[in-house]
Amino acid sequence: MVRFTDKIPAFFKRREWLLFGLIVLTFLFFNVQEPNNYTLVKLLNQTRVYMVDVGFMALGMLLVLILGDIDISVAAIAALSATVMGVTYKAGQGLPFGISIVLMLVTGVLCGLVNGLLVIRFKELFPMIITLATQTLYRGIAYIILKDQSAGSFPTWFSKDLGYGLVNIFGLDVPVMLLCLLAVFPLYHLWLHHTVSGHRYFATGTNLTASRFSGIHTDKIKLSAFMLNGLFAAIAGFFLTSRTGSVKYTIGTGFEMQAIAVAVLGGASTSGGKGSVVGLLLALVLLTALKNGLMLLYNDAFILNLSVGLLLILVVLIPNLLGMLNKYRTVRRQRLELAKT
Amino acid sequence: MSKSTPGQELMLNIDGVSKIFPGIKALDDVHFTLKKGEIHALIGENGAGKSTFIKVLTGVHQPDSGTLTLKGRSIVMSDPLVAQRHGIAAIYQHLAAYPHLSVAENIFMCNEQRAGQSPVISWKQTHRKARELLDSLGSTISTSAIMGELSVAQQQIVEIAKALSQEADILIMDEPTAALSKKESEELYAIARRLRDKGTSIILISHRFEDVYSLADRVTVLRDGRYIGTWDIQDTDEGMLVNHMVGRSIDQFFPQKTAPIGEELLKVDSISRLGHFKDVSFTLHAGEILGLTGLVGAGRTEVVEAICGVTKPDSGSVTLLGRDVHFNRPGQALAEGLALLPEDRQKQGLLLPWSIEDNITLSNLKTCRSHRFISRKTIQDKAEQTIKRLNIKARSGKDTADSLSGGNQQKVVLGKLLDANARVMVMDEPTKGVDVGSKAAIYQIMCELALQGFGILMVSSEMPEVLAMCDRAVVMRQGRVSAIIDRADFSPEGILKAGMPLTKEAEVSA
Known part of the structure; x- marks a missing residue:
């Protein structure tokens, strides 16, 4: 006995389809409103602004969310790492740019390491609170280093070719940055969903104690997730700097919320154990389409934050409601089965 | 040991209660009656459904079927507060107390003593009433002692005092003697008997036959979530109860x-x-x-x-x-x-x-x-x-x-x-x-x-x-x-x- 209502949640549980539908709807909506400014070609170009840096942050955030933790210091890590890069390069007067980049990446990983150590050492503190503290700490350090100054004058290949460069693919001008981001996705997907080490993040996030009893080094898993998250945040800071051309201590403010939003939208659950790289990509596209459209209509960053907030609430609610419905159905089915016996 | 004859007035009648959790039928058509002023032991192996039964009775879980009649009225225990209002109080194996608060505060938690309609807690009244309650249990614990510093036996007495302060007439004791010494157990028995003689009905859950035989008037056995039977304690012996609990020869x-x-x-x-x-x-x-x-x-x-x-x-x-x-x-x-x-x-x-x-x-x-x-x-x-x-x-x-x-x-x-x-x-x-x-x-x-x-x-x-x-x-x-x-x-x-x-x-x- 299969009823129609039984099938609907199964369909919507394929979150990827839900996201895909929302992308199409969002695109059509803004395309009707602004037929000249909101086209696929222009949207593709705007991914440079709206997609790449948040995308890298979201990739790291996904890992932390799968563990059931959260890291709201990523934007601050991006700012601090970029600051380190800018300050050590000193507009060409300091270290070679390559070394500055390495230092930037190391800074990101170190910030993640600090977060991770605090999280595994102080289990009674919520990661939310810990990273709230380190967020102000990291941005504070960036401020001490840079004050109100900005660091810039990076090599041309960085601020021009990478920041603004386009590659012509099948007649479409695709930003170089976007290609960098998209190149990461398949590798990340394979690693997270199809290797033993990726599997362990899901296991640990689903039940930390049982995973530990099953032989997984859960502390190592947690630490590595926060470190990778720091690395991705640094990479996000790198691309953010390349498109703006200079570093200030305030860069990326609020991006952590967008990164969390994208990961959750893409299927991660703040209670851990869930998340999908494909979902993340689709959520990222959706958010990009939405942000770009809203900016065109209102040209006000405030409405942008508001809509991201609304979307996040909705998307956190939907899986919860579906989960409740699903649980109710399972129990009801078992009751029927037991009643028969 | 003098055992008062329990009154015939039925306090509680539970009929055909079932509770299903995903994958397991925790309670299956369970019956239970409790008379006024009796101590009724509920026994069974681990996982027999005793805890679930108590949770249904105290409104923590809602049963999937069955009826619950309290003092002649059919009641839906929709949440623990309803149970509390109807005078059902439970003292759990793992005490759910506030270890860093005083005895008096623990007793009147959520039932704070105030002077008339004043929003301010009257500490004088709180301690006086707490003292009265503890005295009625024959206990000399100080009302300003910190709960966490008391022995388990003393904490249990405080919990009982708390139940009394809510005018509970049905008291559920879940493994009350599990962590007590022989002497402490005896003291607890005395308190339980005194309460029974005053008309309080007690549901006693215990693994110890010693508890059951020195306190209970009747005994009900559960096994694998099913109701096995209820007997007057005089009509049972340990071997028979074990057989009912285990339900097979070893x-x-x-x-x-x-x-x-x-x-x-x-x-x-x-x-x-x-x-x-x-x-x-x-x-x-x-x-x-x-x-x-x-x-x-x-x-x-x-x-x-x-x-x-x-x-x-x-x-x-x-x-x-x-x-x-x-x-x-x-x-x-x-x-x-x-x-x-x-x-x-x-x-x-x-x-x-x-x-x-x-x-x-x-x-x-x-x-x-x-x-x-x-x-x-x-x-x-x-x-x-x-x-x-x-x-x-x-x-x-x-x-x-x-x-x-x-x-x-x-x-x-x-x-x-x-x-x-x-x-x-x-x-x-x-x-x-x-x-x-x-x-x-x-x-x-x-x-x-x-x-x-x-x-x-x-x-x-x-x-x-x-x-x-x-x-x-x-x-x-x-x-x-x-x-x-x-x-x-x-x-x-x-x-x-x-x-x-x-x-x-x-x-x-x-």
Whole structure:
């Protein structure tokens, strides 16, 4: 006995389809409103602004969310790492740019390491609170280093070719940055969903104690997730700097919320154990389409934050409601089965 | 001992109550009546449904069917507050008190004493009323003492005072004497009798026949969530109650263990962990099933957790397969061939939302790869073998672990450990909350493992299990090994006596 209502949640549980539908709807909506400014070609170009840096942050955030933790210091890590890069390069007067980049990446990983150590050492503190503290700490350090100054004058290949460069693919001008981001996705997907080490993040996030009893080094898993998250945040800071051309201590403010939003939208659950790289990509596209459209209509960053907030609430609610419905159905089915016996 | 005749007035009538949790029918058509001024004992094995029954009665869980009549009125216990308003109070095994607040504050928590309609708490009144309540129980505990600094027995008295302050006329006592000495138990009995004589009805849940026979007027037995019967206490004896609780004769489902005892696998030499256990030593051999028994709280779980790397012993040494080992986490122990079947399979053993096959292969996922990637096919094949071998009852390996019954869940955890190639299997209460059929199957598996040369260390509170399965039994008492008994010298009395707290034993012999 299969009823129609039984099938609907199964369909919507394929979150990827839900996201895909929302992308199409969002695109059509803004395309009707602004037929000249909101086209696929222009949207593709705007991914440079709206997609790449948040995308890298979201990739790291996904890992932390799968563990059931959260890291709201990523934007601050991006700012601090970029600051380190800018300050050590000193507009060409300091270290070679390559070394500055390495230092930037190391800074990101170190910030993640600090977060991770605090999280595994102080289990009674919520990661939310810990990273709230380190967020102000990291941005504070960036401020001490840079004050109100900005660091810039990076090599041309960085601020021009990478920041603004386009590659012509099948007649479409695709930003170089976007290609960098998209190149990461398949590798990340394979690693997270199809290797033993990726599997362990899901296991640990689903039940930390049982995973530990099953032989997984859960502390190592947690630490590595926060470190990778720091690395991705640094990479996000790198691309953010390349498109703006200079570093200030305030860069990326609020991006952590967008990164969390994208990961959750893409299927991660703040209670851990869930998340999908494909979902993340689709959520990222959706958010990009939405942000770009809203900016065109209102040209006000405030409405942008508001809509991201609304979307996040909705998307956190939907899986919860579906989960409740699903649980109710399972129990009801078992009751029927037991009643028969 | 004077026993007042309970009145005939029916306080509580529970008829045909059932409660279903995912995968398990926790209560199945249970009946229960409680008269005014009687002490009614509710007994049954672990997992028989006593706790669920109490939770239904106190409104924590809502029953799926059945009716609840309180003082002649049909009531829906929609939440714990409703139960409280109707005068039902429960004193739990693990007290849910506020340890850092005073006795008086604990008693009047959520029922704060105020002067008239004033929003300000009147501390004078609070302490005066608390004093009156404690006096009525014959207790001299100071009302300003800090709850957490009291003994368990004193805390229980405070909890009873709290129940009285809410004018409860139905009092549920869940294992009240589990952590009490003989003398403290006697004091509690006296208080319970005094309350009964004043007209309070008491539901007593206890594993101790001593409690049941010195207090109860009637007794109800539950088994596997089903109602077995209610008797006047005079019409019962211990043997009969045990038969009803267990519901089968023991020989029927304990297999014959034939494995020969081989070389030494595990040697534990005077390990200690401050505040948990001290100077614990024993050895475990291939083919041997070694019981680790004693009362709950004697430190058995703490010992095996220290051996298996969940925690670390402060001193002493553990030798596994001839090598000195120091494990920092269970994963290291598992890699060396020492597997731990944890006590709480839902929290420590399983990833409940995951499928059976993913659970089974979790500890040994590295062998389920082709090239660098996980192979679903290998996972399926391996899990299929384990499912067949352990006879796990599920529609398919894709079923999630939380859809299984307790027994099958336990088999999945066991399957995971078997997949990890261990030599020594430590099983902490392997049959706790497991249905009869699965119990027999788990015993069968243990015998087969022993035959294959495994050494098995089984922590168990169930006497029949220890007597029937073990080659030797290590009995613990208050964190120390009090006796190591060979199978030839097994007797229920001997094991029980070795496990009883010292203070109690001293009093008994005095």
